[in-house]
Amino acid sequence: MKSFAKLLLAAVLTTGATGCESFLDINDNPNQAISVTPDAMLASALATTAANYHGGPTNYNTYSSFAVGHWTKSGTVSGFNEEQTYNYTNIYYQGLFSNTYDNLTDYNIIQENGTAQGFPNHAAIARIMKVYNFLLLVDQYGDIPYSQALQGAANTTPTYDKAADIYKDFVVQLKGALTDIDAATAGRKVGAEDIVFQGNMTKWKQFANSLRLRILLRESQTNDAALNTYVATEMATLQASAGTTGFITADVVAQPGYASNSGQQNPFYNRYGFAVGAINATNEYSFVIPTQYVIDQYESNKDPRITELYRVGKRENNPAYVGGILGQPSPPTFVSTNSTVGSRFLQGGTFLRGGNAPTVLMLLAEHHFSKAEAHSRGLFTGGATSAEADFNDGIKASFLFTYRAAGTAPTTLAAASAATPGISQYNTYISTNLTNPLVNYKLAPINGTLGRQQVIIYQKYLAENTVASTEAWDDYRRTGLPNIPLSLRVATKRAVRLIYPQSEISTNQANVPKDTDQFMKIFWDVVD
Template sequence: MKRNFKVWAALAITATTLATTGCDKFLDVNENPNNPLTATPQAVLAQALNATATNFASQYNNYGNWVAAYWGKSGTVNGYNEERTYNYSSLYNQGLWNNTYDNLYDYQLIEQLSNEQGRPNLAAVAKIMKVYNFQLLVDQYGDIPYSQALNGLQNVLPKYDKAEDIYKDFVVKLTEATTTLATLPTDTRVLANEDIVFGGGAAAHTSWQRFANTLRLRILLRMSNVQSLQAYVTTEMTRLASAPGGFLTTDAQVQPGFIQSEGQQSPFYNRYGVVSSGLASATERNYVQPTQYIIDQYQNNGPDPRLTRLYTPATVAPYANVYRGVVLGESNIPALGNYARLRLGGGLLKAFDQPVPLILLAESKFLQAEAKLKGFLPGGDAAAKTDYQDGIRASFVYFYAPAPSQRSTTADQSANAVPNYDLYLTRNAANPLVNWDVPGTGANAVSKEQKIYYQKYLAFNTVESIEAWSEYRRTGYPRIPASIESSSTRPDKLPVRLLYPQTEIATNLNNIPTGINQFTSKIFWDVVD
């Protein structure tokens, strides 16, 4: 991890640009960094949340889109060798590690300043977001620096903690945060425009409790297949069932006020949509295309109305007007027009000001469905079915919703979300992948758990793809295809993790776990195969 004064300099810049301005002002990259003001936790929070969104949308999900088989490369670009072969090096995606730890220092400072300045609500939000970011790291790397990781110059060579121990501490930290938010003194200042996820105001404390509880549910379910943790998970689920606030009832999204200007567009759209001038596609838009596997999941089930919301068909004969995907790992690929593409103004590339989802409402519902189905939360099969269907419905609502700038335009398809969800259920009344009450037979048999995992995979497409990848490793379902160029010796031909980055090898080598291999060194919760 990087251990220098870069973070502290960045925080000084943050204070300069935010201390006296609105939330969207921090996107201005032309502010003078040489005149820092005294940092306040609320000034740092918006920048930190935006940094999390950028890391998640344009780095974690970029990686997840390849390993979860949502994307393959187009014929307009060479390279993508690691994505095609899984032959990772310590340089591959090391930005995930470095940028996440930089971001974690932001939240560490927010928590420290908040405690010093009597802002327990901001400290609780920072604690929640530290867990969110640390979990991303654990899920890709396993053991990581944790207990000694954010001590700055006091410890530049932090030890590595066991991933399982870190996960258990996540539960402790999230419980502390929700308790704090539920028992705030009456004179505590409410969150204001520094809260670029829930918008601040009187209801924000409850929203952050729900975010923390949903994250806690994800964490506990991810541990639930580990035999030695069964009793622990059951006990903690019982506590979670009575936690204040409940679970997310809306998508948790970062929206600082993205604008159509250089460096200030929504990060995923900026990378894969249209350049800030609005006159040309972003370069990388031409590099990636949907796989045939993900196209099939929409086309072969109904078809699923989301297909036309997410993609445009091929334009070149003999495939014109056909939704055709690339084969993951294929190297000799015809021109762009032979394949489907991510739709501009659709459900994935909405517009320059599209918010960045951190946790979708669909995920919240699918997590609750699984927990109730397994008896971890009360409600049983009937409640699980309701949550399952609500999860599918929430996915339709998300993909059909426009970005703010597209409301009341032809791109605003929000009114069609629920009717198309209803159509999807009708078209798939006999389909065991969709209908909760249809088990299927023989090779087509699908358990209720598998239905949840399958529909979650569809809901996560491109927007929470790193979670789709973690869920595949946890559950083994759906059986996503590997790259045809895979160098893996595993039965599924997929990797199981990333390698520790070169930046860490160069600075903290003696503490790094040895013998790590991307095909054999599983994360502790990966026990299904």
């Protein structure tokens, strides 16, 4: 028997190669609620989040991959002017705003109907995913409609809430979701419509805890004494709560039944890999290349992961991994002769495993590096010993993700053995870098040029390359790390946020914050 998710997939996946933006989205009119039960909506909402986050025509990770220096343009395409110059406009990636709010409307319906119709766990999942999506919006735009949002025709011009206030409510909502799950002793259970955890509500609680850690860490370095006290208190509460419930133990992925059929492929693969039945990669495959900065980090540390990420290019007719300059002009700087060819994503490698690969919502590596930072800065108890353990686990989790075979589910660190793909490569990487403070945590000083936060963010940056660039971009703005040399980028002043979209200005102009541009920082962006 086919699973619910696959039955739903067969019914509603009618989009073609360019239709991933509305992948499984069944609520096209946010001003008119639909009469569908929460269990019938959940898979659609989760799959839409996955496409919005990574791979759809307008998604957070593509924007962030350019912004944080994982990607740059190749020499085979014009365009990408905003990515290269940071001259953002109010139509640049404006779909992120409207698409995310449309997705949030779905979750809001699930939450409201779930509570009213006896689907309490569906409502709790929706509550968690509302925080996940609102967080994406706040981190790219700052102040947004929140308390008056998602009311449809009842309020088409919602006011804007302060980003810092919204952040505090995120924690309230996630705590509330855990309480809701604990209280859900009756009502309809969650099943295969949950394309993330297959109805395992303990894992949803763990995900909520890891999401709380992401949120609290993001706002942990401001100059606001009251906020710093709040974060310290909430971190202690979170660590105590996680002692019972725990955090995520494997990569969090969405798998709605991606398959190598028309309209059913993983959205990132569909965009940068191969169309169904095609023998040549898509046009966009040749449009982007890694930056030389990213290439240099793998090569300088003898990091074997590079062989799973990129094809070898060539420089002066010699095989080599070749990247471009962040924010480079057109034509790219490295194109000095016809014999220089930039590297591309490895076909069949980590980024392009196949049309049936799941979409990442949160990496286990990110979570462990976040814990390592919390321990190293005294936000969690445990000190240097716990920080080092999580740092190493973050690297190991990245290797497990990088080398995971196509079609296999994410594994836990506890379940990994010497035979698990990625473990032998991880061991080699560690043994090769025993004297390298970027890899050996014991050698990183507490403060100074190569402090412990720097090496944690450095390894986190590499682990999140292309797959979770949104989180790397947020960390870059929060910490100023990694410190990408000016010699490897063209523009000395980098954009730090998106501009409110024209669609919002046209419909809600009276409430849109005035005098904002791409260089106005989010409230937690204060370090650099």
